[in-house]
Amino acid sequence: MGATVAIIGRPNVGKSTLFNRLVGKRLALVDDTPGVTRDRRPGEARLGDLRFTIIDTAGLEEADKSSLEGRMRRQTEEAIETADAVLFLIDARAGVTPLDAHFAEVARKTTRPVILLANKAEGxxxxxxxxxxxxxxxxxxxAISAEHGExxxxxxxxxKPHVDRVSDEEQSNREEAVVNVDVDEDGEFIEEQDPAGTKERPLRVAIVGRPNAGKSTLINEMVGEDRMLTGPEAGITRDSISVDWVWRDRHxxxxxxxxxxxxARVQEKLEKLSVADALRAIKFAEVVVVTLDATMSFEKQDLQIIDLVAREGRALVIAINKWDLVEDREAAWKKIRDANERYFNQIRGVQITTLSGIQGQGIDRLVESVFKSYEAWNARVSTSKLNRWLDRVTANHPPPAVAGRRIRLRYMTQPKTRPPHFIVFCSRPEQLPESYTRYLVNSLREKFNIQGTPVRLTYRKGENPYAPGKKRKIQ
Incomplete structure (x- = not known):
């Protein structure tokens, strides 16, 4: 994208609604509550044959620089500084307020061209x-109506004078180059040939966790700028914001x-929207970094988030943040190791990294763990190796006999990766106990080094040629 356009204005004038209209998707959270948007959110906008980057910003408010509102205003000012043009929104139904007049004076001082939009002007x-x-x-x-597209x-x-125009042919080429996130009906990724980490196909990494675990501070330290709004207040981040970053030539x-x-604690509509946005980010990420507070790690909610990521089938890394605040690190690490062995059976061998987001310590180790977990997530084992392994493990520990008849595991294959998914063809799969499945999965992990990622193992029953209604083939 060439030009960048920032949307500014006081709270609740419809900036996020206009943003969603221009990008053609409901990316930004929209609610009647003033001040929903806090971080600046970029998006790829299209208006006719115009293509540009649009930036949604927090509502401009008069406040002390150290307050949350003051820090939000600084984020908006940075968006104005990087923009090629500015859209200044007012609410036409409310008229010009003193706050509009105050910030219009600020807008007049900028060297960027400012376009005045009177939103909600329908009727x-x-x-x-x-x-x-x-x-x-x-x-x-x-006069516009962002809600109705007028x-x-x-x-x-x-x-038009400030933004590049794109021909139909150029737009077609751009759309072909866009990397789409394809998932099947079970929410599992459809395999792609090209590995992630290139400029055309960056690795998608979601940073999740409980409020005030240091997620935004960690990202700011990774990208080397105050890109995300941070502070001592819990729950500052509301939208899921994406940031492009290059680490050792990997995108x-x-x-x-x-x-x-x-x-049970999420009661307000706005927080429900924020959590739903975070869950959507998990669903379309390839690697999820669950950020824990080292001073209170592995609480019940942490374990539930980790379990959610595993059930979604995403590669997982656990980041123990605020490690600089831990006094007895040996005891804390022992507690983490014990919790790993006790709670993480379905993601055994998960990568766990200690770090300090505010001091920038351990970030390289974290990203190395992210790419290791991604490699395990893409692990593929040949059918011949799988069946040789299956013969050995069933000989060492045969499946149990049910009603006097031994369950036979005949054949095994891997139809999918991302995460690794194996299918075993056997007799009477419905009678195979869960404990035997865990035995097979753990043996798979150890033999083929598939650590720190969910592993799917399902069974299929072979057809019985002697069942009623089956026709026997004549040689």
Whole structure:
């Protein structure tokens, strides 16, 4: 994308609604509550033949620089500094407020071209506010309705001098180059030939965890700038924000997510939307880093998040953050190791890394663990090796006999990776106990070094040629 356009304005004027309209997806959270957006969120926008990067920002408010609102305002100011053009939104139905007038003065001082938009102008209710907006000194306002898509032709004409136009052929080439996230009906990834980590196909990594575990601080330290809004307050992050990053010539797309609390504690609609956005980030990530607070690690909610990631079938890394605050590190590490052996049977051998996001310690180890986990997630074993292994493990520990008849495991294959998925063809699979499945999975992990990723093992029953209704083939 060439040009960058920032959307600014006071809270609750419809900035995120316009953002979603221009990107063509419901990426940004939208609610009637003022101040929903806190971090600046980029997106790939299209308006006719115009293609540009649009940035959704927090609502401008007058506040002390050290307060949460002040830090949100600084994020918006940085978006203005990097933009090629600015869309200044007001609420036409509310008219020009003192806050609009104050920040219009700030907008007039910028060297960037500013386009004044009077949102919510559908019907007669917005006419008075539209005429009032001339007093802001930002030129002729454009009446739009972000909710209903009205006025976008006038917005196109205003943006055309500042934004690149793309032909149909160029757009077709761009769409072919876009990497789509393909999952099947079970939420498992459809295999791709090209490995992740290239510029065309960055590795998708979601950073998740409980509120105030240091997720945003960690990402800021990784990318080397204050990209995410941080602070001592819990639950600052609401949207899932993506950031492109290059580590040792390997391309990564990081997703910062809202903290996930226990379901019983999530009461407000806005927090439910934030948690749903975080869960969606997990579903479309390839590797998930579960961030734990070293001063209170492995609480029940941590284990539930880890279990959720395993059930979704994503590669997993556990990051023990705030390690610099731990006094007795030997005792803390013993507790972590014990918890690993006790709770993580389905992801045995998971990568666990200690780090300090605020001091930048352990980040290289963390990313190395991410790529190791990704390799295990893509592990593939040939059918011949699998069946030689199956013969040995069933000889050493045969399946149990049920009703006096031994269950026979005949054949094994691996149809999928991401995560590794194995199928065993056997007689009477419904009578095979869960304990024997765990034995097979653990043996698989040890033999083929498939550590730290979920492993799927399912059974299929071979057809009985002597069953009623079966026709025997004549040689």
């Amino acid at each position: 007669r209710a917005g006419e008075s506010g539209l005429y009032e907006s001339y007093s802001l000194g930002l030129g002729e306002p454009i 006025g976008l032709a006038d917005l196109y004409d205003a943006l 990564v797309k990081l997703f910062d997510t809202a903290g996930i609390r226990r379901k």
